[in-house]
Amino acid sequence: MAAIVTTQKAAAVNPLKSSQPLGAALAFLGVAEAMPLFHGSQGCTSFALVLFVRHFKEAIPLQTTAMDEVATILGGADHLEEALLNLKNRTKPKLIGVCTTALVETRGEDFLGDITLIKRKREAELAGTDVLLVHTPDFEGAIEEGYSKAVLALIEGLVQPVEPRRVDPGKVAILPGWHLTVADLDLLRDTVESFGLEPVIVPDISGSLDGTVPGRWIPTTYGGTPVEAIRALGDAAHCIAIGEHVRRPAEMLHAIAGVPCTVLETLGSLEAADRFITLLSRLSGRPVPSKLRRARSRLQDAMLDGHFHFGGKRVAIAAEPDHLYALAAFFTGMGAEVVTAVTTTGHSAILDKVPAAEVAVGDLDDFETRAGEAGCDLLVTHSHGRQASERLGVPLLRVGFPIFDRLGSQHRRTILYDGVRDQIIEAANMFQAQQRIHTPDSLDPFRDRGETHDGHSQASHH
Numbered sequence: 001m002a003a004i005v006t007t008q009k010a011a012a013v014n015p016l017k018s019s020q021p022l023g024a025a026l027a028f029l030g031v032a033e034a035m036p037l038f039h040g041s042q043g044c045t046s047f048a049l050v051l052f053v054r055h056f057k058e059a060i061p062l063q064t065t066a067m068d069e070v071a072t073i074l075g076g077a078d079h080l081e082e083a084l085l086n087l088k089n090r091t092k093p094k095l096i097g098v099c100t101t102a103l104v105e106t107r108g109e110d111f112l113g114d115i116t117l118i119k120r121k122r123e124a125e126l127a128g129t130d131v132l133l134v135h136t137p138d139f140e141g142a143i144e145e146g147y148s149k150a151v152l153a154l155i156e157g158l159v160q161p162v163e164p165r166r167v168d169p170g171k172v173a174i175l176p177g178w179h180l181t182v183a184d185l186d187l188l189r190d191t192v193e194s195f196g197l198e199p200v201i202v203p204d205i206s207g208s209l210d211g212t213v214p215g216r217w218i219p220t221t222y223g224g225t226p227v228e229a230i231r232a233l234g235d236a237a238h239c240i241a242i243g244e245h246v247r248r249p250a251e252m253l254h255a256i257a258g259v260p261c262t263v264l265e266t267l268g269s270l271e272a273a274d275r276f277i278t279l280l281s282r283l284s285g286r287p288v289p290s291k292l293r294r295a296r297s298r299l300q301d302a303m304l305d306g307h308f309h310f311g312g313k314r315v316a317i318a319a320e321p322d323h324l325y326a327l328a329a330f331f332t333g334m335g336a337e338v339v340t341a342v343t344t345t346g347h348s349a350i351l352d353k354v355p356a357a358e359v360a361v362g363d364l365d366d367f368e369t370r371a372g373e374a375g376c377d378l379l380v381t382h383s384h385g386r387q388a389s390e391r392l393g394v395p396l397l398r399v400g401f402p403i404f405d406r407l408g409s410q411h412r413r414t415i416l417y418d419g420v421r422d423q424i425i426e427a428a429n430m431f432q433a434q435q436r437i438h439t440p441d442s443l444d445p446f447r448d449r450g451e452t453h454d455g456h457s458q459a460s461h462h
Contacts, residue, residue, distance in 0.1 A: 002354045004346050006361040013365035014384060016318050017344035018401060020136035021099040022048045023146025025062060026178060026401075028097035030203025031154065032224040035093040038064045039080055039111070040101030041072075044138070054404035056209050061220050063087060067103060076104050077114040084118060088129055091219040094227045097150060098133045105137035130227060132157045142344035143401065144320040147178035148245040154202060155252045158230045165258050166235050172283060173236040173259060174201045175250055177243030179323040179400060182206045182410040184419060191277070191416060194292065195284040200229050200236065209410065234259065238283055240276070242267055242415075243322040244350040265350060266326035267415035268423070269333050270299055276416065295417035302421040306428040307335050313431060316340035316371035318364060318381035319400050321348035326414075327380055327399065328354050330423065339374040342367040364388060378430060395430050 025036035025048060038045040045064035052060040065079040080098070087096055100111060115133055119126060132153045136146045172192055176185060185206035192199035207223030214222050233239075234257030241250035241263045250261040262279060266272050273296070281288055313336040317327050321343050328338045332355040341356040342364075351359050360366055364381070368388035371379055379389050382400045389396035403409035412426075413419035 001352050002356050002359045004351055004359050007366050012363040016363050017142035019138040020141040020146030021101050023143035024099040024134045024136045024150035027147045027150035027203045029208055029221055030205040030224045031095055032226045033094040033220045035087055035220050036062050036097045038099050038101055040067055040103040042066050044101045051402050055402040081118045088126055093220045095130045099136045102138040144245045151249040155249045159233050159256050160231050161257050162234045167237050168235045169237050171198045171236045173233050173239040174199050175241040175246040177322050181412055182210045183413045184415045187413055187416055194289045195280045195286050197284050202230055245322050268326040268330045273416045299417040299421045302424045306424040309428040309431040310334035310336045313377045314339045315378045316376040318342040318367040320344050321350050323400055325350045325354050340370040395434055
């Protein structure tokens with residue numbers, strides 16, 4: 001069980017975490033014909049937009065209520081109403097996800113009351129568009145918590161309970177963690193469908209942020225899970241949540257519609273993938289398809305080939321709690337040791353299970369300091385860790401968000417048999433590229449035996 005420690009500093013140096021509203025916006029970007037709306041200043045939205053665009057290399061639909069000094073003092077209800085009506089008239093979204101920022105949260109406004117009044121007063125103008133509210137102040141939490149709150153809002157605000165409960169035996173609700181890539185979601189979908197089941201992934205960025213270019217300008221998200229599909233989740237036979245941070249949305253789906261749920265902490269190892277595949281086999285009543293058995297065999301071979309390069313390696317990881325756990329479990333499972341673990345927030349229950357002696361809640365300055373003291377062979381974090389990598393002379397495996405100095409991050413697979421195999425190969429190649437090549441001189445057992453303090457060689461004493 002890892003000890004959780006919080007670093008005490010007056011300011012964050014090279015921050016590790018991204019803000020809650022950004023995480024909430026990421027979830028809403030996985031819904032078809034949706035528009036995330038930041039309730040705050042233009043600057044708040046601009047920072048998030050820059051990070052999204054640099055990471056995904058796509059046009060990102062993200063809007064703001066553009067609070068100014070007067071609205072900040074007197075209240076932002078008018079700005080919120082104007083923004084909702086403008087978005088409805090100009091972009092005609094099926095869903096508007098309102099994400100609050102620190103600016104308005106600090107003032108302590110009644111956002112839910114404001115939105116309820118706006119919906120009542122502008123019922124005709126807003127018809128056909130769902131408006132959901134997520135409390136995501138920047139001054140607490142991180143991307144993982146914002147994402148979790150938005151998925152919870154989607155379940156609470158859209159899912160319709162069915163009385164009496166009807167079950168579609170082939171439908172499976174999938175609530176993926178924020179850290180799963182576009183390629184991961186595609187792999188998830190293909191795997192579930194190989195058992196003859198129908199997966200409904202909520203949210204699904206693989207349809208909206210996968211790099212496809214529509215034939216015309218679309219102001220909202222142009223892919224993802226349809227709002228109607230989320231409403232109809234109540235008749236799913238089962239719900240599978242991937243990550244501790246989507247446990248609450250899964251439990252809410254069970255509370256609203258009686259859908260049984262299973263929470264899988266990670267899919268980033270052979271054992272975890274086996275659990276997922278076994279669950280799908282049980283739900284479908286079908287044997288495991290031969291292509292999955294072959295993929296499992298390929299992973300076993302990669303583990304056999306790769307473990308020589310992982311054994312004894314010292315790894316430093318900085319990531320959000322669920323992502324940190326998944327990565328740490330992957331590396332320790334291959335024989336490496338996680339000697340430095342840094343995360344963004346100390347509230348997640350998964351941190352107790354991280355296979356490291358200590359997990360520090362801190363920033364990338366803490367990460368660099370601890371990794372340097374521990375003598376690491378590999379750094380694992382997002383692109384903002386590149387300066388630490390240069391200063392320490394230790395290679396960096398880029399994971400998570402944001403990755404803006406490499407192409408194709410969304411098309412890397414990290415889960416299930418194929419994804420774990422890919423990750424083993426990538427990390428093993430980085431270890432190999434850094435290994436010291438032994439020469440006959442370096443293998444000489446007497447090479448480093450110098451003179452003792454009394455002037456005699458060490459060899460003469462034996």
